[in-house]
Amino acid sequence: MLLPVMPPVAPMLAKSAKKIPAGMHYEGKWDGFRAIIYRDGDEVEIGSRNEKPMTRYFPEVVQAVREHLPPRCVVDGEIVIVTDDHLDFERLLDRIHPAKSRVDELAERTPASFVAFDLLALGDVNLMADPFEKRRAALVDAMADAGPPVHLVQATTDLTVAEQWFDQFEGAGLDGLIAKGLRDPYQPGQRTQVKIKHDRTADCVVAGFRWHKSGGVVGSLLLGLYDDEGTLHFIGVSASFPMKRRAELVEELAPFRMGDEVFTEHPWAEWARAEAHEGKRLPGGQSRWNAGKDMSWEPLRPELVVEVAYDHMQGTRLRHTAPFRRWRPDRDPRTCTYEQLEEPVSYDIASVLSL
Missing domain, CATH: 3.30.470.30 (DNA ligase/mRNA capping enzyme)
Structure with missing residues (x-):
């Protein structure tokens, strides 16, 4: 060439x-x-x-x-x-x-x-x-x-x-x-x-977190929304915190951390089993971009609600990392459902691709 x-x-x-x-x-x-x-x-x-x-x-x-x-x-x-x-x-x-x-x-x-x-x-x-x-x-x-x-x-x-x-x-x-x-x-x-x-916002349940690669501080929050049947689905993460804020989050999340009870009581308990990761994009699943990246996560009782910003949904998931806005102690986690998300008006992709 x-x-x-x-x-x-x-x-x-x-x-x-x-x-x-x-x-x-x-x-x-x-x-x-x-x-x-x-x-x-x-x-x-x-x-x-x-x-x-x-x-x-x-x-x-x-x-x-x-x-x-x-x-x-x-x-x-x-x-x-x-x-x-x-x-x-x-x-x-x-x-x-x-x-x-x-x-x-x-x-x-x-x-x-x-x-x-x-x-x-x-x-x-x-x-x-x-x-x-x-x-x-x-x-x-x-x-x-x-x-x-x-x-x-x-x-x-x-x-x-x-x-x-x-x-x-x-x-x-x-x-x-x-x-x-x-x-x-x-x-x-x-x-x-x-x-x-x-530019939109959504109130999501924080049901887990990942440690930062440097260790000892929070790397990202794992976000969930409930469907009509009451199942909590993983929709993405909130990350990109300053290091000081990452350390503060460790203390804020501490009262909600779970131990061995995760296997029976956490709504994402099945994701702790390796076989649940095959063919799926779930917390703890292998990163397809970086095979050496640690994707393990720490479960939290699903009682915290956070308001995050988002710009775009890909199916039932956030397309990009969601910026943290604020905690929402006034919200009942069970009210954090997909219904709050804005649905764009359907538009034929062929119309976008054609001149």
């Missing part, structure tokens, strides 16, 4: 904003794996956000790139999987598997798509120093003959349209908008773009 932009390249990133800024280029914020595609003839490499190749995990994307992208190019975008007309991040996680046979099976069963949103190089020309509006125009021309499962991202410079998309696209599984400066060059690893995500 010999291209004017060679791997690895760190993707250009975005910083958070509370509102959609005016006078920019707007796109949906895709809930997938960020990927920079390098193609030189039949040679294709898929770079990731951490600059490590993901090529082996998406053989169907490699084939689609050969069919739909220019013969020599470097394209920034997102790998996504759609199930039931909705983006499905869980199916992407399944792809990070050491066995080629398993990857090939999943590629056939739940094929991935690639959504292109920037062009770093075309032919022998490095476009990274060019303003974004020029790169976008070149990308549109380069993908004029492309077809599914390779897509050109929908875009607009109309703030009113962007505001409509912000509400509509969530129903298809997107988690907000990205705003880009029209005159900005491509700056690897720099947060020069803007991301706008939905």
Whole structure:
């Protein structure tokens, strides 16, 4: 492979904003794996956000790139999987598997798509120093003959349209908008773009915690919500505390810690058995990203309620780590149910993928 932009390249990133800024280029914020595609003839490499190749995990994307992208190019975008007309991040996680046979099976069963949103190089020309509006125009021309499962991202410079998309696209599984400066060059690893995500809160039961990797202080709180039948489901974690706050949490959680009684009285007692982890994403389950990461957890009596912020749900789980807002001693844990969560209006993913 010999291209004017060679791997690895760190993707250009975005910083958070509370509102959609005016006078920019707007796109949906895709809930997938960020990927920079390098193609030189039949040679294709898929770079990731951490600059490590993901090529082996998406053989169907490699084939689609050969069919739909220019013969020599470097394209920034997102790998996504759609199930039931909705983006499905869980199916992407399944792809990070050491066995080629398993990857090939999943590629056939739940094929991935690639959504292109920037062009770093075309032919022998490095476009990274060019303003974004020029790169976008070149990308549109380069993908004029492309077809599914390779897509050109929908875009607009109309703030009113962007505001409509912000509400509509969530129903298809997107988690907000990205705003880009029209005159900005491509700056690897720099947060020069803007991301706008939905800002919501939920009251959750704290039913356990994990120790911090440094030891002796709390690493994360394990959050749960009750369903209509009274079963407490694990929905995600709250983390990212300052070290002083982590130490304070040890004392605050101490009265609620459980001992051997966990095996009979805790609502997540079955998760303490190793066989319950197989094929599931549960507290204590193996991390698919870091095989050496300690995912063990300490059970708490499910009596504490915490208010957390969240932006996006993936099925019945929080898509991202939930920032801690405050304790809610006034709330009965049994009232912490899924009913409090906002349901986005359903929106056809095909409408987002098509121009």
